[in-house]
Amino acid sequence: MGRRIAERRKIVGLTQEEISGKLNMERAAYSMYEIGKSLFPSTELNNLAEILRCSVMYILGSPDRASEETEVLTYWHGLTPEIKPAAKAILKSMSEQARSQSQSQEFTDHSQHASETQRTAVRPIRKMSLYEEGNDPREDDRSTPDKPGQDTENKEIDTLR
Numbered sequence: 001m002g003r004r005i006a007e008r009r010k011i012v013g014l015t016q017e018e019i020s021g022k023l024n025m026e027r028a029a030y031s032m033y034e035i036g037k038s039l040f041p042s043t044e045l046n047n048l049a050e051i052l053r054c055s056v057m058y059i060l061g062s063p064d065r066a067s068e069e070t071e072v073l074t075y076w077h078g079l080t081p082e083i084k085p086a087a088k089a090i091l092k093s094m095s096e097q098a099r100s101q102s103q104s105q106e107f108t109d110h111s112q113h114a115s116e117t118q119r120t121a122v123r124p125i126r127k128m129s130l131y132e133e134g135n136d137p138r139e140d141d142r143s144t145p146d147k148p149g150q151d152t153e154n155k156e157i158d159t160l161r
Contacts, residue, residue, distance in 0.1 A: 002033055005034050005052070006035075016030050053074055054069075
């Protein structure tokens, strides 16, 4: 936590003296927080985050997303009041475009998933015989003529078919 506090202090261009003054504490006490010898009081985290222009979550060590958001906020705070409306309009437009693309991708993903589900749910039904393979009486040699000398028992079976 102390390392992040020190990094943010340097990014926003403040000294330990300036931050400790804004927090109404001695510079030596603040220095102990940055080097990790003491834990920063939780009651003061919101004030520190405001001074460092970042989130409390960033100070506490949240993932890089907070770092990216903090970087954007740092740029924002560096803008002049005249430029901020144009910057806000650009950010809003980019955000809406990203949201639209995200929704479009979600729709595409959902459609692909639905299509896959339909393909696997509707399988072709195989025509099944009531007889096991090779034992189907419909599959006989009817197309071959009777052979001379064929015994009469087989002829009777053929006529029953």
